[in-house]
Every structure is written in C-alpha cells, then in structure tokens.
Amino acid sequence: MKMGWRQWDRELFGQVAGRHWAGAEPVLPRLSRAADYGRLWGAIAAGMAVAGGRDGRRAALRGLGSLAVASLAVNTVAKGTVGRARPLIDVVPVIRRLHRQPVTSSFPSGHSASAAAFAAGVAIQSGPLGAAVAPIAASVAFSRVYTGAHYPSDVLAGCALGVGAALVVRAMVPPPRRRPEPGPPAEAPALPDGRGLHVVANAASGPPALLSTPAARIRACLPAAEVVESTEDDDLTEQLEQAARAAADEGGALGVCGGDGTVREAAGIALRHGLPLAVFPGGSRNHFALDLGLDTVDATADAVTAGRASRVDVARAAAAEGNEVFLNTFSIGAYPDLVRVRERWSRRVGSWPASVLAAVHVLRHCSPVEVELNGRRRRLWLLFAGNCRYSSWGPAPVRRRDLADGLLDVRYVDGGPFARTRMLGAALTGVLTSSPVYVSASVPKLRLRVPGEGVHLARDGEVARAPEGLLLEKVPEGLVVYRGA
Structure with missing residues (x-):
C-alpha cells in the first residue's frame, strides 16, 4: 500500500522527534528563536556590511531584499491560501519545544522561507559569503521540525519559496557585471x-x-x-x-x-x-x-x-570595399532596435523580463531580411555576431566570458513560415533559447551575403549600409590593450 504524502510527513516528523540528536538540544531551539522576525539575519547582514567591504554590503542588501520578498509572499499569500494545523507536539521532548508555540498556518514555514531567501540572496552576490551562511540557514530550517513547529513538507515548501524570492530579486536587480577573462x-x-x-x-x-x-x-x-x-x-x-x-x-x-x-x-x-x-x-x-x-x-x-x-x-568584417573591425558586436536586421528596447526596460524590470519584452517588440514591428549564411539562404529577423562568446542567453546577449577565445558568437532568429507566432510564444513563456526558430553557434568565421538592397548592419552600435558580400572572421589576440588591475 502506497504511503500518502501527509502520512509520510507525519512519519518523518515522528522520526525526528523520537531521535536523540547529540549536541542539538542546547543549540537548535535558541537558533530557531533567534530567527524570529528576521533578527538573526539582520545581525548577520550587519556583520557582513561592516567586515565584508563593498561585496559584503551588497550581499547583505541582496539577502535582506530577498528575505523581505519571501516574507511578504508567505504572510500575505501563502499562509492565507493553504491553512494547515500545526503538528501535535506530544511526541516532542519538552526541552526542545519553543517557549511560545506559533498559531498561524503551518504551511509553509516562514522561518525556512526567510532563511533560504537570505542565504540564496547572499550567494547570488558572493559565493564565499553564501557558503558561510548556508549551514546557518539549513540549521534554522531543520530547527523548525526539531522543535515541533512544522512538518517537513512545510519546511521544504518554505525553502523553495525563499529561493524563488531570491531569484525574483536577482531578475529585478541583476548583480554587477563580472569582468571577462582579459586575455594573455x-x-x-x-x-x-x-x-x-x-x-x-x-x-x-x-x-x-x-x-x-x-x-x-x-x-x-x-x-x-x-x-x-x-x-x-x-x-x-x-x-x-x-x-x-x-x-x-x-x-x-x-x-x-x-x-x-x-x-x-x-x-x-x-x-x-x-x-x-x-x-x-x-x-x-x-x-x-x-x-x-x-x-x-x-x-x-x-x-x-x-x-x-x-x-x-579583434573581429573583422571583410568586404570588397575594405575591411572593418568590431570589438563587441555585429548585427543585421532588428538587433539594434531590440537592444534599444531591452536597455530601456532592463533597469525597471530586470534583464530577463526586458529581453522578453524586446523580443516581443521586434517580432511585432519588424520585417525579416534575406541573407545567405555560408551559402544557405535564410529569412531572418535578426542576426547577431559577438566578438568572443557571450554567457548571457537570448538573441541580445550582453556579457562575455573572455576576450580572447578565438570564436564568433553567432545567434539568429529565423523568419520562416509561422516563425513569428512560434517566437512570440517562446518569448512570452521565457524559453527563447529552446525555440526552434532561435539558433546559436560558436564559429571562427562566417560568410554572409546580402542579396537585397536597403539592408543595414551595425558594428559596435555604428550603423552602415550592408555590402553584398561579407566575411566575418577573427584576428585572435591581435590587439594589445591596457587593462584594469
């Protein structure tokens, strides 16, 4: 006979209550009480801000912001939607019990959501600080079962909600861009x-x-x-x-x-x-x-x-009229318009929602262009070629991995039959990179032919008329540049 999740919940709760955990009795109840109203996380954030320098201050702010979003979601939505009685604490030893048992809905665990949100927010900003906070957050989450305040599923749901809150904050306020590898x-x-x-x-x-x-x-x-x-x-x-x-x-x-x-x-x-x-x-x-x-x-x-x-x-666009270099990006089609829309919205709603909005805008208002890629004719809404591979997703990436990998990062959005409908659906559902009309590849060179007239290209933001034939290629490690410390 299969065990239902409620029965599994109660069984696991009973096993935790009935087992002696060496060294836990004097620590976990106090840790659980210290996390009331976020006091523990406020103290840790203050310590990081004072001792951790600029990165510590940013990690503290991101952790507290994630905690605030998680607490708001738990207390205003989740607990009111799912009412669940607290566990019976008869099986919990008296020495473990909290002095004041909570009376709100057991599902989800607010303490666990706050702990996971704070730890995940700190980790998004600083991996080492996140690794230091994670064991404390895990202990607080476990303490909620240990003291009899929550069932295990309450804690798991709270942790999932907390991590989700940290990801929402990350989308709204992306971390500062990391510098790519500078080359030899x-x-x-x-x-x-x-x-x-x-x-x-x-x-x-x-x-x-x-x-x-x-x-x-x-x-x-x-x-x-x-x-x-x-x-x-x-x-x-x-x-x-x-x-x-x-x-x-x-x-x-x-x-x-x-x-x-x-x-x-x-x-x-x-x-x-x-x-x-x-x-x-x-x-x-x-x-x-x-x-x-x-x-x-x-x-x-x-x-x-x-x-x-x-x-x-350095990347080079070679044509019969001469060679032109570019350091960042080359594009044909709607890419400049896409970047303009994305940058206008990214500071308000975050990079991921802004990329979705930009893709929707381009596909609604722009027309495909006819090009040949390595001899194959295609109708494209946009073609992007980056000097070195970019780590961000979507048709308008913004962050590079390094500055000397010898490759072009080529991405395009196909303009074939029903491509507009399929791409709009992919943009609205946030799965741009898995759409069959979105193609990406890393190549050392790309041959382009633009048979039509009136097509423009952009190199590092500078717009010019596209010649009929182009060869995009790399000059690996060709330029010496002064760089930051």
Missing part, C-alpha cells in the same frame, strides 16, 4: 605621466560634461600625454591616424576616449600600426572599456603608467 598578458610600454601617449578624445561621445570634459581629466591624470579633442567638424579618422603615426615614432601608444563606435575606429588603426591601445571611457555605455576593467579615466591612466596590458581578439 602582453608587453606594452609603461608611460610615466603619459609620456609617449597620443590621445584623441571624441567630444561628441557620451552625455554632456557637467564639470570638466574627459580630455581635461586625461590631461590632469597624464600631464605629459598629447591629447586632442575631436569635434563634429573634425575628421576623427584622420586625427586618429595622425596620433598613431606620432605614437609609432615615439615608441608610445595610441589612446582614445569615446563610445564603443569611436573605440572601434581607433582599434582598427592601432591594429594596422601595431600599437597598444589605451581606452578611456567616454561614451554612454562603454562596453569594451568596462570589459577591460576601465570604468574611469583614472583607471586607464593607472594602467598606462604601470604598463599593464593584455592581448585581446
């Missing part, structure tokens, strides 16, 4: 005070300067560097070429300050002249600079002064 170390000249560094700062990039321009901050950090500002009336490419020739004559380095499009232009010139590149963040997004660990002008100045550099991959 490279020799680059250390330039004290910036001597031998020739920088072109694009004044048209990024938000308007409030106090001082990026060029002024570079001059303040590196007084011996040659810094030229490029305005909308100047020829940015020619200014970068002149700076590169001067840097090559002095045995120095080329510097650039601007957004990803400006940095892309400078990278192609530095690659052609065999020069190391110093990237100063000066755009709105600064994806490449952030991947190098260069989030401020001071960080780049420190790397230049120390001569700290790495080799990174």
